[in-house]
Amino acid sequence: MIEAPKGMEKRVEDCITGLRHGEIEGLVRDAVRAGIAPDRLMGAMLKGLEGLQEKYLYRAIGTPELFVGAMMVEKGIKALLESSGSERPKPLGRVVLGTMGSPHEGGRYLVKIALEVSGFDVCDIGGNRLPRDFIHAAKEVGADIVAVSCMVVYAIPLLKELIEALKSEGIKAKTLVGGAVMDAGLARDLGFDAYGKDMMEAASIAKALMEASGGTGSR
Numbered sequence: 476m477i478e479a480p481k482g483m484e485k486r487v488e489d490c491i492t493g494l495r496h497g498e499i500e501g502l503v504r505d506a507v508r509a510g511i512a513p514d515r516l517m518g519a520m521l522k523g524l525e526g527l528q529e530k531y532l533y534r535a536i537g538t539p540e541l542f543v544g545a546m547m548v549e550k551g552i553k554a555l556l557e558s559s560g561s562e563r564p565k566p567l568g569r570v571v572l573g574t575m576g577s578p579h580e581g582g583r584y585l586v587k588i589a590l591e592v593s594g595f596d597v598c599d600i601g602g603n604r605l606p607r608d609f610i611h612a613a614k615e616v617g618a619d620i621v622a623v624s625c626m627v628v629y630a631i632p633l634l635k636e637l638i639e640a641l642k643s644e645g646i647k648a649k650t651l652v653g654g655a656v657m658d659a660g661l662a663r664d665l666g667f668d669a670y671g672k673d674m675m676e677a678a679s680i681a682k683a684l685m686e687a688s689g690g691t692g693s694r
């Protein structure tokens with residue numbers, strides 16, 4: 476019997492919130508075969524990730540489970556792209572993402588997956604990055620958004636340098652920052668367009684930044 480599309484989307488979502496990591500690829504492939512549109516499946520995986528974030532906030536799960544969930548979504552996206560071929564949804568925008576001045580990568584990974592499952596193309600430039608690395612990547616990919624993870628206080632002056640360098644290079648990409656030592660006030664004082672406290676905010680704020688600039692970033 477062919478399952479109703481809504482039922483399959485819910486199963487994908489529940490698979491992620493239930494952390495049943497062995498099932499995600501098969502479920503996504505079955506859903507594609509059943510004719511569910513890629514953007515609906517991405518939406519189902521995003522809901523799954525949202526569900527995990529909620530559990531995390533209520534301390535029902537810890538950080539390791541969040542990473543398992545993100546890895547499941549990464550596998551799900553890969554299975555979706557492999558099995559849906561040319562039907563790939565048009566990206567919402569291009570994001571350059573990196574960690575400024577330190578090697579921390581956990582938060583950046585979660586942010587990357589949340590952005591990807593929300594429909595963004597993400598160019599992850601890694602950790603221990605300097606302003607010039609962001610500038611180089613933003614020019615190379617034509618970034619709509621430059622997103623920075625800032626995990627240590629000694630990277631804060633580099634954030635200021637980055638904002639100045641983006642201006643002087645005439646790069647009009649929107650800027651988003653987050654990480655353990657950041658908050659909204661500091662982000663504003665440094666000249667960032669937005670601050671996000673976690674991966675889900677990173678995704679929703681990136682969408683809002685794109686909408687505010689008419690869907691094309693500010694390039």
Ligand code: B12
Nearest residue numbers: 579580581582622623624627628653654655671673674677
């Ligand atoms: C794990 C860890 C490490 C690991 C990193 C391993 C790795 N491969 O990533 C290691 C051991 C390498 C490390 C090293 C150091 N660390 Co460290 N580390 C941590 C720790 C314990 C956890 C970080 C983590 O993964 N959190 C889990 C993830 C999920 O959370 P998160 O990263 O905060 O990300 C979330 C949000 O912040 C947000 N977010 C993150 N990035 C972005 C980006 C955007 C755009 C948006 C919107 C949102 C967003 O969304 C994420 C999830 O939803 C933190 C303590 C802490 N509680 O944060 C210290 C911490 C960040 N480290 C710290 C320090 C000082 C260091 C060292 C400098 C220590 C030293 N003296 O050597 C070195 C760095 C050395 C160097 N070479 O530069 C300090 C920074 C304090 C400060 N005031 O500067 C912290 C806060 C610990 C502390 N309380 O002192 N560290």
